[in-house]
Amino acid sequence: xxxxxxxxxxxxxxxxxxxxxxxxxxxxxxxxxxxxxxxxxxxxxxxxxxxxxxxxxxxxxxxxxxxxxxxxxxxxxxxxxxxxxxxxxxxxxxxxxxxxxxxxxxxxxxxxxxxxxxxxxxxxxxxxxxxxxxxxxxxxxxxxxxxxxxxxxxxxxxxxxxxxxxxxxxxxxxxxxxxxxxxxxxxxxxxxxxxxxxxxxxxxxxxxxxxxxxxxxxxxxxxxxxxxxxxxxxxxxxxxxxxxxxxxxxxxxxxxxxxxxxxxxxxxxxxxxxxxxxxxxxxxxxxxxxxxxxxxxxxxxxxxxxxxxxxxxxxxxxxxxxxxxxxx
Amino acid sequence: xxxxxxxxxxxxxxxxxxxxxxxxxxxxxxxxxxxxxxxxxxxxxxxxxxxxxxxxxxxxxxxxxxxxxxxxxxxxxxxxxxxxxxxxxxxxxxxxxxxxxxxxxxxxxxxxxxxxxxxxxxxxxxxxxxxxxxxxxxxxxxxxxxxxxxxxxxxxxxxxxxxxxxxxxxxxxxxxxxxxxxxxxxxxxxxxxxxxxxxxxxxxxxxxxxxxxxxxxxxxxxxxxxxxxxxxxxxxxxxxxxxxxxxxxxxxxxxxxxxxxxxxxxxxxxxxxxxxxxxxxxxxxxxxxxxxxxxxxxxxxxxxxxxxxxxxxxxxxxxxxxxxxxxx
Numbered sequence: 001x002x003x004x005x006x007x008x009x010x011x012x013x014x015x016x017x018x019x020x021x022x023x024x025x026x027x028x029x030x031x032x033x034x035x036x037x038x039x040x041x042x043x044x045x046x047x048x049x050x051x052x053x054x055x056x057x058x059x060x061x062x063x064x065x066x067x068x069x070x071x072x073x074x075x076x077x078x079x080x081x082x083x084x085x086x087x088x089x090x091x092x093x094x095x096x097x098x099x100x101x102x103x104x105x106x107x108x109x110x111x112x113x114x115x116x117x118x119x120x121x122x123x124x125x126x127x128x129x130x131x132x133x134x135x136x137x138x139x140x141x142x143x144x145x146x147x148x149x150x151x152x153x154x155x156x157x158x159x160x161x162x163x164x165x166x167x168x169x170x171x172x173x174x175x176x177x178x179x180x181x182x183x184x185x186x187x188x189x190x191x192x193x194x195x196x197x198x199x200x201x202x203x204x205x206x207x208x209x210x211x212x213x214x215x216x217x218x219x220x221x222x223x224x225x226x227x228x229x230x231x232x233x234x235x236x237x238x239x240x241x242x243x244x245x246x247x248x249x250x251x252x253x254x255x256x257x258x259x260x261x262x263x264x265x266x267x268x269x270x271x272x273x274x275x276x277x278x279x280x281x282x283x284x285x286x287x288x289x290x291x292x293x294x295x296x297x298x299x300x301x302x303x304x305x306x307x308x309x310x311x312x313x314x315x316x317x318x319x320x321x322x323x324x325x326x327x328x
Numbered sequence: 329x330x331x332x333x334x335x336x337x338x339x340x341x342x343x344x345x346x347x348x349x350x351x352x353x354x355x356x357x358x359x360x361x362x363x364x365x366x367x368x369x370x371x372x373x374x375x376x377x378x379x380x381x382x383x384x385x386x387x388x389x390x391x392x393x394x395x396x397x398x399x400x401x402x403x404x405x406x407x408x409x410x411x412x413x414x415x416x417x418x419x420x421x422x423x424x425x426x427x428x429x430x431x432x433x434x435x436x437x438x439x440x441x442x443x444x445x446x447x448x449x450x451x452x453x454x455x456x457x458x459x460x461x462x463x464x465x466x467x468x469x470x471x472x473x474x475x476x477x478x479x480x481x482x483x484x485x486x487x488x489x490x491x492x493x494x495x496x497x498x499x500x501x502x503x504x505x506x507x508x509x510x511x512x513x514x515x516x517x518x519x520x521x522x523x524x525x526x527x528x529x530x531x532x533x534x535x536x537x538x539x540x541x542x543x544x545x546x547x548x549x550x551x552x553x554x555x556x557x558x559x560x561x562x563x564x565x566x567x568x569x570x571x572x573x574x575x576x577x578x579x580x581x582x583x584x585x586x587x588x589x590x591x592x593x594x595x596x597x598x599x600x601x602x603x604x605x606x607x608x609x610x611x612x613x614x615x616x617x618x619x620x621x622x623x624x625x626x627x628x629x630x631x632x633x634x635x636x637x638x639x640x641x642x643x644x645x646x647x648x649x650x651x652x653x654x655x656x
Binding site: 010136137142143144146171173174175176177179183184186187188189190191192193194195197198201202203204205206207208209210211212213214215216217218219220221222223224225226227228229230231232233239240243244268271272274275276278279284287288290291293294295297298299300301302304305307308309312 | 511554556557599636
């Protein structure tokens with residue numbers, strides 16, 4: 001099986017690494033001369049981290065190739081993943097360039113965090129093969145992927161996508177309705193916007209906000225998410241009680257959210273300076289290694305309690321064991 | 329040292345357990361006849377979980393008493409923690425009832441998640457001793473506590489609060505400016521509001537939203553928080569680059585946040601039914617045990633990588649070791 005990875009930035013390289021380590025061949029297309037270097041760096045990192053996640057052996061690593069053209073990349077692909085910059089026009093141009101070279105039945109998935117698949121596919125003859133599969137950085141470690149079908153996406157394409165994504169150890173969550181930014185980035189944007197206000201108004205620094213999250217509610221969300229956490233807060237009276245108790249606060253004029261903070265040069269400088277003070281003693285590569293070490297440690301801890309991402313990884317492990325048994 | 333716990337709901341019981349297990353005597357006041365039962369249940373849970381968090385030995389457990397009146401509870405207290413319902417008038421009535429019985433120099437801390445300390449203390453003669461110390465459920469496990477001073481709070485009160493909260497294994501984060509809902513609940517409210525829209529609009533169910541969080545960005549926030557995670561996303565170009573790339577999206581008309589979802593009976597029923605389908609096979613007590621098991625597992629995992637809450641717990645352990653050495 002071969003995956004074509006179009007665009008080898010942080011997300012594209014992460015996809016490539018995940019496919020390779022789950023036994024797929026990968027062909028990468030990115031015109032940037034720095035792309036192969038980035039690719040091999042991500043792959044090294046993924047080899048180091050992902051292997052620690054499973055107690056089962058991964059399949060033999062696939063073959064990595066770089067394509068000279070985008071049509072060459074997609075010609076024999078069983079999966080195509082587009083991860084180029086978030087501009088509708090350049091994404092559409094890319095799809096137009098490949099639609100005639102697209103193998104029949106091969107899903108064409110976009111990593112877009114914002115656009116609706118129907119908008120991406122509006123002028124395409126291959127709209128039936130097109131869908132959104134939005135992953136999270138680092139793609140080789142975080143299991144979740146949002147799967148969004150457009151108006152013309154075939155159900156067969158969605159089914160195949162879920163099968164393939166599951167095969168490479170992911171946890172597909174099918175989004176029930178197309179909306180801009182899907183599920184996660186709607187939530188992220190809401191919180192991010194409020195965080196910017198807190199910094200802009202000098203209520204807290206970037207570091208203080210991070211401390212509150214990682215010593216507090218971030219730990220709750222990592223293992224149960226939002227609703228299950230609040231279900232507990234409602235006690236035995238349950239969600240009805242929780243909503244009755246905390247619902248009204250929504251209508252109080254607490255939040256700045258009715259307003260968009262203006263990213264003035266001054267605010268950008270302030271945030272960047274606070275972030276430098278907080279984490280500037282570490283390089284991005286060092287921060288990435290720290291993050292990956294933490295993610296592996298957390299997910300392995302959740303394997304022992306069979307919860308959240310740990311429950312998922314246990315299921316992948318069982319699949320890997322069965323796969324090995326089938327092949328032997 | 330003795331802590332007076334006023335109000336023995338989920339939060340008050342959590343505070344009491346944390347103080348007791350760090351060697352403080354605790355006197356609880358709550359008129360509800362169910363309070364002592366709730367208290368001993370929480371204490372059992374905390375004994376089981378908190379001891380697993382540290383490789384160092386905790387001090388001998390303090391003495392737990394229940395007071396017949398609120399003035400009896402505060403009479404000899406070195407710390408007073410108010411955790412009664414979130415209504416300004418009943419909180420103020422309580423403070424008025426105790427202000428003449430308040431020992432000099434004893435901080436009077438409110439667990440309020442919403443009110444500003446200046447508003448809480450507006451009519452009080454003891455405003456200099458009053459501040460907000462807002463913890464997170466489960467209080468006996470999660471380290472972070474938001475410390476907020478009002479206009480008339482003495483700096484001495486704040487210093488003493490930080491010292492005592494550190495002594496009971498917490499991670500105080502001083503909020504730089506009084507605002508309604510402090511830091512965390514501003515962030516939580518923003519995300520919660522958007523999540524309600526997603527459910528109301530049938531984009532996702534409660535379970536699907538939780539899956540996206542616990543298999544995705546929740547794992548990032550648990551160990552690094554928001555800004556450090558995004559710093560990585562910006563790559564070597566840093567936060568300036570990240571803000572330039574993702575900042576403009578804030579102004580796009582993605583989010584429903586400019587609007588408050590109406591919690592109609594229909595929406596409440598929908599959320600409650602989805603939550604039942606997701607987690608109704610487990611009792612709240614079972615969910616709580618699962619949550620605590622997960623939290624201990626995650627924080628212990630982060631001890632090994634010396635990150636986030638794990639780094640904090642390592643520091644507490646060192647303190648506990650030193651404390652023991654001092655006493656011996």
